[in-house]
Amino acid sequence: MTAAVPADPVVNTPYGAVRGRYEHGIAVFRGVPYAAPPFGPRRFRPPEPPEPWDGVRDAGSFGPTAPKPPYSESFATYLSDPVVPGDDCLNLNVWTPEPGPGARLPVLVWLHGGALTRGSSAVPVYDGRAFARDGVVLVSVNYRLGVEGYGLFPDAPANPGLRDQLAALEWVHASIAAFGGDPDRITLAGQSAGAISTGALLAAPQAQGLIRRAVLQSGPPEAFERDKVRRMVRRMATRLKIPATAAAFAEVDRDLLLRTQGEVGKLSSPVLGGPSFGIVVDGDLVPRDPLEALVEGDAARGVDLMMGWTSEEYRLWLVPGGLLERVDRLGAVALAGAMARCHCGTEVPRGYRTLHPDAGTAEIVGQMVTDHLLRVPLHRLADARTGSSYVYEFAWPSNLPGLGACHALELGFVFDTGDLPESRKLAGEGGPDELARAMHAAWVRFAAEGNPGWQSWDATHPVRVFDAGLPRVAHGPRDAEFALWSADPQPAPETVRVPVPPLAASLRGTELRSVVRRLRLPGSVRRQ
DSSP: OOOOOOOOOEEEETTEEEEOEEETTEEEEEEEESSOOOOGGGTTSOOOOOOOOSSEEEOSSOOOOOOOOOOOHHHHTTOOOOOOOSSOOOEEEEEESSOSTTOOEEEEEEEOOSTTTSOOTTOGGGOOHHHHHTTOEEEEEOOOOHHHHHOOOTTSOSOHHHHHHHHHHHHHHHHGGGGTEEEEEEEEEEETHHHHHHHHHHHOGGGTTTOSEEEEESOOOOOOOHHHHHHHHHHHHHHHTSOSSHHHHHTSOHHHHHHHHHHHHTTOBTTTBOSOOOOOOOSSSSOSOHHHHHHHSOTTTTOEEEEEEETTTTHHHHTGGGHHHHHHHHTHHHHHHHHHHHTOOTHHHHHHHHHOTTOOHHHHHHHHHHIIIIIHHHHHHHHHTTTSEEEEEEOOOOSSTTTOSOTTTTHHHHTTOTTSHHHHHHHOSOOOHHHHHHHHHHHHHHHHHSOOSSOOOOTTOEEEEESSSSOEEEESTTHHHHHHHSSSOOOOTTTSOOOOOHHHHHHTTSOHHHHHHHOOSTTSSOOO
8 A cells, every 4th residue: 555645744833824734754844934024114223023814824935035146156056045035034944753742752953154244044055954863853943134134234233133033932932842853952153244144143132042052154253343244334335325224224225235235245265364244243143253152252162062163264265266375375365464463473473384384375374374363263262161061073075176174064064965966066976975874963962962972172172073084083283373363462454564575565454355355366476
């Protein structure tokens, strides 16, 4: 006899019932609203609860994605970012093996990356089936992006995108038991901008008690300088010929706003710098810098932490478009820009040269900036939370030329979705299955038990290294580099004498982004 096809799963939420689908034995609910559409009178405002509905709402397809500009052609070669049109973009998805109260399974809430300007929960790499298969309820969240979510205006509250994430977290805490999850075992996890958001929510007074565990992958707790975000808004306003206010921006055609945002931000990057959107201290949801709140304050005490990075994060930003070769050609000029970017003296790049004598300029610059912005802050956080923190490094290099162990490469291994074309865009063909099993199992175990399977952080600095070989733990593998940042503060690059060519000296103190822009042509600077 043919096995009976199970009826579509139906679950009640605080705002109405939703009907999902069974896929490969997993119940999947997509596009479930956790807040009202953030447009019209709600634009640039904090999220509001969705309108309740009668009957059963279909949750078989991904909901609308937040407005966002597309990736450039060079980045789109490596990263997928689907667009689902519609206003109801504050929605989430749930994968669960047992949709119903009583299962009390661990829950992992996923915040996607994308520099707070791109990305969505509909990216195929983030499919939650493997987590649900292994007993974890996976929830992925859409939230406002770019100027809609992180623009800083005098007539609107700051950080509406972060407030969206808090609203989603509160929805999960109130609703997830009906989907088979345990509201007392919620792990909040994110990568890149999603990890930065996770860090901010860990420190937020309004989120205390909602999070049991957290994963920060390739993103530290941080707050942006308010003026840096204001510059982004002002530059957009100048191009649009409007006041830099939320009221004026709300009157602009949405597509024009996205095009303008993309044009203003196209030359900015985590490595090169430039104006950008980010979470800012607002005196409310973010009362102080999140890293300082977590390291020096009492925020999120009792929350287990897992933190990680890839070995060559910078390659995702420098390989597309040929920036890696350009930075190598710039030589000492690029190093001067990196010192300005990192607010350090010559001792730091000199120390990196000593530790890595065979490295090119781009590698030195990339690792310097990565350590300054990402690894050193996470190292500080682990030091402040010994005994309940776990640290790892993803070291497997992509099979695609030049990418190495770059930013975002690990995601197909975390979600065990390496067989998808969207994962192969970064990893290439033939990613090791045993590495995916190990990486995914560590996240499952951490969400379920709070221990991913290796030694917690202590004075020996244990780091689980994920590579194609046998599992291994290295002790203090980057301590020598980190020590360069903990030495006595050095003069700013503008005031220290550096033996570099006159052209480099003239650019010292300039953003690295501007250095690269002003010296585009091959051969414009001799290799140093």
